[in-house]
Amino acid sequence: MKIVSLKPFIADCFRTNWVFLRVETDDGLIGWGEASLEYREKTVAEAMLEIGRNLIGRRANDIEAIWQDVNREVYFRGGPVYMSALGALEMALWDIKGKALGVPVYELLGGKVRDSIQCYANAWFAGAKEPEEFATKAKAAIEAGYKGLKWDPFGSAYLDIAPQEFVKAEACVAAVAEVVSGRAELLIEGHGRFNVPTAVRAGDMLSAYNVGWFEEPLPPGNLDALADVRRRTKVPIAAGERLYSRWDYVPFFSSRCADFAQPDVTHVGGISELRRISDMAEAQFLPCCPHNPCGPVANAATLHAAAATLNIRRLETMATDVPWRAEIAREDTDFVDGCLTIPQSPGLGVDIDLEALEKHPYQPHELRHYIGTLTDIRPDDAGFIFKK
Template sequence: MKITKINTYICHAYRTNWVFVRVETNVPGLYGVGEATLEYKEHTVAMACQELERDFVGHDPHNIEAFFHLAYRNAYWRGGPVLMSAISAVEMALWDIKGKDLGVPVYQLLGGKLRDAVPCYANGWFASAKSPDEFAEMAKKAVEQGFTALKWDPFGSAYLQIDRKGMDHALSCVAAVCDAIQDKADVIIEAHGRFDVPTAIRLGHALEAFDVLWFEEPIPPQNLEGLAEVKRRIKVPISGGERLYNKWEYKTLFDLKAVDYIQPDVSHAGGIMELKKIAAMAEANHIPFCPHNPSGPVANAATLQLAACVPNFFLLETMSSDVPWRREICDEEVVFTEGKMGIPDKPGLGIDIFPEQMEKYPYKAVGLRHYKNTLTDIRPEGAISYFKN
């Protein structure tokens, strides 16, 4: 069997544009799908995926370790979000091909599953909320959906520091949500790498009163020593890792003892096997594995295959709703019951994409919302759930 082509597809998804790949083979009807969604660099990462075609057409798609090794080695300018997202997408597509060719879901190729469903926390549940009361009402609805933890960033447009007014508003929103859901769900506070070290420490102390599950990426992700310092000086658990791109960067994170939870992304950190290796490193450090998973349907499918077979898996990030056309552009079948998402048993990743449907939703330029105080403008009117209860 040989790789014959790597196709890329970009589909508008409101807050970003999804980037998908389809790796074709010389076996009629046998191909694999992957996802390289990289917010605000969609065309760049799509071209990086296509550039891999030059080196890998004619190669056996079953040799996945060889693909990763050669793609990483031959880049010379190694690491970083663009290269690693491209490698990730093609790598997961190769697993999809292998699973389909052998007639088994990918988790069977990774040692078999430990669980039939995985507990999830909600992201995106807060769409359009601005005031504490609005956050509280939307939190109640998310809990009614079955989510056992809710995550959001309450910090408006703050960067590096936050003024008293902004801090008071953020903490008022946290208090309102905690009061609304009480003991029905945990609260996770996201910071998107906003703050300097003293501000992160100050906020961490303030969040202790709410018993949050974790405080996510409190400082810019490049400063792992600073993250370790924040962790040492507050009592709230720290999470991070969505902007680390391979096992070597994670080694430094573990050596510094900088986090309590890790959040690698299957679309950015090298793909399925690289995340399996990172999870094993975390397991040796007794650190839970909580994959970053806010992107599209193929990334979600790949992450579910991982979640099935990683012993130290803890919680899966899940978008509580999405654009209505998510159901049009793929055959995703996600079952969400009692706070858990089921593991698909179809061969490969268990999902296919429909490029002809994506043509109805072409690329639209979307900018970063995090410092414009528009972070809750994450979903359009008419957004719907994409899973079955």
Template sequence: MKIKDVSCITVDNFRTNWVFAMITLEDGTVGFGESTLIGTEPAVAAMIEMWGARLVGESVFDVSVLQGRMRRESYWLTGPVMSAAISALDVAMWDAKARVLGVPVHTLLGGCARRPVPAYANGWYVGANTPKEFGEKAKQIVDKGFRALKWDPFGAAYRAMPRSGINLAMEHVDAVRSAVGKDTDVMIEAHGRFDVNTAIEIGRALEEFKVSWLEEPIPPGRPFEMAEVRRAVNVPIAAGERCYSRFDVQNLLKAEAVDFLQPDVVHIGGFTEMVLVNGLVESASLSMSPHNPNGPICHAASMHAAMAWPAVSFLEIMVTDVPWRREVADEACTFKDGCLEISDRPGLGVRIDLEQAKKHPYQMHQLRHFSGKLTQIRPPDAVAWYDA
């Protein structure tokens, strides 16, 4: 089945933009991909259009061959923008291929190893500032059925952090742990903030709270420094959302830098690359928890990977989103007792309404991670986008 057309649309999401890629086949079947790269979405969209034109006339059944060709012909390696574009195109081809065959994508990934999928909450803390407020919001989200949650308590810190700042961050962690009890998984995000010494100090301070992991304690691309942190603390280390190929993942594994891998299907190269990453993770007897704070196509793709591969432990989700997410996407996703489930529709199972999507055109958004405004990542009218 040959590819007839490739196009894309960029949709505002308040904190970033979704870039949807559409692969149309000669029989009219449409497959959807997505990439979300804060601050550079126009560049991603341009790359999708440029490389997508080269896919016209090719067979969608050759998706992995085509992904490999795009990587090869990029020549200057890939980097985040190129890899994001390749990811969107690759996921769209897998979606279209599965739709033509009349099966869910997880069937093509090896089958359904489990359903539903355990999820951990992100974005539950919107509007919180004090330890008390974080504790109250954490209790509320656990009362809604979540058994695991994650957040970044480090404000605007970068590289180093004063003793007073570390102490305040630990007060936040203490308040949340006290609010949710000892049976709830608590993950701490650092967004690649710290130098090695500061990361070690923070990791050791977290030990008493029995956190499930400390995520990206130092900037990405430094596997041996990450390994130094891992050896020095008694807290599991997670990383990988800013890996752009299986080789980045392999470097983390070779350095023995992580306990949990967090590749993002819309950054790393799509399903074609994720299949290879899953093999690396399985071979290392580690767990994978895909990075998944993005849009509806990314979520569906991550769900299919989590359903197919036992190496996946938790799946990250944002607990609310812009109200137009439900208008743009019919995701057929339900949440119950800490787990997510999606339908067995062919392909990814997501229906995108392009006319609704056009009502929310691209908006420029700046990164909030190091400005101290991270708790403002959702608008006041944000709502749950899944059925509960």
């Protein structure tokens, strides 16, 4: 079973673009991977072609050997572009192997330790701007079955935050906290926006609302500064989505900068690397809660990693998405009691409809995090993907 082609596909999904990789073998099996690197989609698609040049004719079963060879032969290794391309390739090869053997991928990882994984909702807040709008959206998400809600209430702030923005951010947190109290966990996203004193001040404010964590309070790049924020605040800190391998996670754990590790299955190079990082976290008695805001293939890959990895404790889930997600992807998972079930189909349990995908070609999108349009992430007709 040899690799005969690798082809990237890019599809618009309103806020960004999904980037999928289709790998085909000489016996006609197709594997799908995902490398959705937000706002740099064409860059990562080209990287997939670069790493694929030397893979034609390789045995598709040799997943670990291919991973190690690609990682070695990208001389300036690491970083989000090549690791995302490698992650998509690794997912696709697991998908092929599972299909060839007629089993779900988790069976190839040692079997499952759970039938479903607890989820928290992202993107439940689409379109909200004012505290009462966030409260209304939060109520709808709770009624849809979610038991954890995450969002960034800090508007367009970067490094510092103006007094009026800070007051509004707290009002939004208070409004949502009242809705979810006793019904769901409240998680606050920072998107790496603050300097140390502002992050500490924000953390102190959040401590009054019993939040589960404050995510990425600082820009990436200085783990000692993040550790300083963790020491000085009462709220737990979550971070790690902008680290790209187990080697990046060595100083993350040694600096004791966070309470939750958040590797992304795509950006760290695939399913096996996500599991390795989760094992590293387990040795520190820290839960692994994967970053998972992208598309259907990455979601399926993360579910299989969670199925076989006890220390993956909680999973990010895009609660709402574009209506055409269901047209493009068949996803073998259900939403039950606040959890996503583990796919049972051979391979990853997700199939992509190329005809539907090609109806939504690449559209350039810009980062919204610091320009005041952060919640404008869905079209008006978007709805819940998974609900009870």
